[in-house]
Amino acid sequence: MPNDRNKTFAAVLTPPARGAIATVGVRGKSAVAWSDRFFTSLSKKRLSEVEVGRVLVGHWQAPDEDLGEELVVAKLGSDRVEIHCHGGVQASRRIVRHLESAGCEIGSWQQWISGEAADAISSEAELLIPEAATELAALHLLDQAQGALSQAIVTIIEAIDDSNFEIAQRRIKELVRFSKFGLHLTRPWSVVLAGPPNVGKSSLLNKMIGYDRAIVLDMPGTTRDVLHATTALDGWPVQFSDTAGIRLSDDELEQAGITKAKAALEKADVVLVLHDATNLRPHELDESLKQLPSALHVVNKIDLAAELKIPDSSEMLSTSAVTGQGVPQLISAIVKHLVPIPPQVGQAIPFNKRQIEHLSDTLRLLQGQQADAARHKLNDLLSRTTISHDNA
Ligand SMILES: Nc1nc2c(ncn2[C@@H]2O[C@H](COP(=O)(O)OP(=O)(O)OP(=O)(O)O)[C@@H](O)[C@H]2O)c(=O)[nH]1
Numbered sequence: 001m002p003n004d005r006n007k008t009f010a011a012v013l014t015p016p017a018r019g020a021i022a023t024v025g026v027r028g029k030s031a032v033a034w035s036d037r038f039f040t041s042l043s044k045k046r047l048s049e050v051e052v053g054r055v056l057v058g059h060w061q062a063p064d065e066d067l068g069e070e071l072v073v074a075k076l077g078s079d080r081v082e083i084h085c086h087g088g089v090q091a092s093r094r095i096v097r098h099l100e101s102a103g104c105e106i107g108s109w110q111q112w113i114s115g116e117a118a119d120a121i122s123s124e125a126e127l128l129i130p131e132a133a134t135e136l137a138a139l140h141l142l143d144q145a146q147g148a149l150s151q152a153i154v155t156i157i158e159a160i161d162d163s164n165f166e167i168a169q170r171r172i173k174e175l176v177r178f179s180k181f182g183l184h185l186t187r188p189w190s191v192v193l194a195g196p197p198n199v200g201k202s203s204l205l206n207k208m209i210g211y212d213r214a215i216v217l218d219m220p221g222t223t224r225d226v227l228h229a230t231t232a233l234d235g236w237p238v239q240f241s242d243t244a245g246i247r248l249s250d251d252e253l254e255q256a257g258i259t260k261a262k263a264a265l266e267k268a269d270v271v272l273v274l275h276d277a278t279n280l281r282p283h284e285l286d287e288s289l290k291q292l293p294s295a296l297h298v299v300n301k302i303d304l305a306a307e308l309k310i311p312d313s314s315e316m317l318s319t320s321a322v323t324g325q326g327v328p329q330l331i332s333a334i335v336k337h338l339v340p341i342p343p344q345v346g347q348a349i350p351f352n353k354r355q356i357e358h359l360s361d362t363l364r365l366l367q368g369q370q371a372d373a374a375r376h377k378l379n380d381l382l383s384r385t386t387i388s389h390d391n392a
């Protein structure tokens with residue numbers, strides 16, 4: 001087990017790609033001694049002799065090899081060394097091979113991180129940070145890596161210990177409110193543009209993402225397949241999907257696109273139902289576009305219907321995909337729909353299915369007066385033995 005504290009463990013900590021330097025981490029009781037086997041500093045000082053915090057420049061070479069490499073080694077602790085070698089894959093692999101020949105366990109960077117983290121939740125957060133879809137999402141994951149959610153769970157356990165079951169339940173409900181948000185830190189929200197043909201769905205998509213992703217043509221039935229474009233709105237990751245205009249059609253290809261469009265509606269977090277300002281016929285809207293639970297209705301081509309008065313409402317917006325009129329307001333409305341209460345910095349947020357399921361189970365157990373089982377569930381949520389990164 002790479003995270004067995006009695007073993008010495010090494011991992012390449014930088015991504016397996018070309019780069020200026022690569023870093024190999026070594027930790028465990030033989031980290032210094034085994035690094036000393038291969039490393040000779042310019043000053044001839046051994047790592048075991050120098051104080052913690054020293055950075056040495058020197059030469060790394062295995063006894064049975066003709067060539068070595070000039071590199072930098074940092075002694076970060078009595079049981080911790082970091083080796084900075086040439087970037088790319090070969091140099092770091094060579095170092096890892098040498099350490100392995102000395103008896104070192106070798107693992108992945110994920111295993112390295114999971115061994116470092118204070119608990120399971122912090123570990124899960126650290127591992128997900130590289131997958132954060134935006135910088136803002138990464139900051140919220142960083143809060144969880146630094147203990148925001150773990151601390152909230154500890155507080156709930158304490159409330160259960162003090163028999164404050166109502167407070168415990170309230171706190172869990174507060175956390176669960178952020179579940180959907182948490183899952184979307186690494187997965188973009190889905191916003192689908194839908195409506196009759198030729199209303200300007202593709203044009204509006206292009207306007208919102210700032211480049212021509214979709215073909216625009218003054219001909220109904222231009223878009224045939226579902227087209228995706230990912231962007232960030234106010235720092236939140238969003239995937240827009242442009243769909244085929246929905247209408248009755250004998251064209252087999254167009255009909256296939258319409259079927260796909262209808263399927264996309266079901267998976268959407270928000271559907272933008274577009275209407276044509278020059279030809280408003282909301283009652284003729286296809287059934288699939290009526291009474292969608294999360295729809296924003298948008299009257300487009302407003303530049304061609306200056307006299308048209310659209311009542312100011314959060315469910316009915318007006319835009320021009322040509323002039324850009326109303327587009328910032330539409331973007332604000334989408335964001336408000338997706339993230340009605342933006343979390344504060346440091347907010348505890350559950351961000352994976354395991355955590356959300358555990359919290360829901362705990363709530364059920366508390367509602368059923370099963371305090372011991374509830375406490376056990378929460379401890380399990382924090383326990384590092386309950387998650388596995390071995391397939392990472
Ligand atoms: N004046 C004006 N023209 C627009 C606007 N939006 C779209 N158009 C024009 O309307 C026509 C159809 O636009 P598209 O974006 O292809 O419409 P669509 O809804 O994607 O159409 P389908 O893919 O066929 O369903 C094009 O000629 C666009 O230039 C707008 O806001 N104002």
Ligand SMILES: [Mg+2]
Pocket residue numbers: 201202203214215222223242243244245
């Ligand atoms: Mg289109």
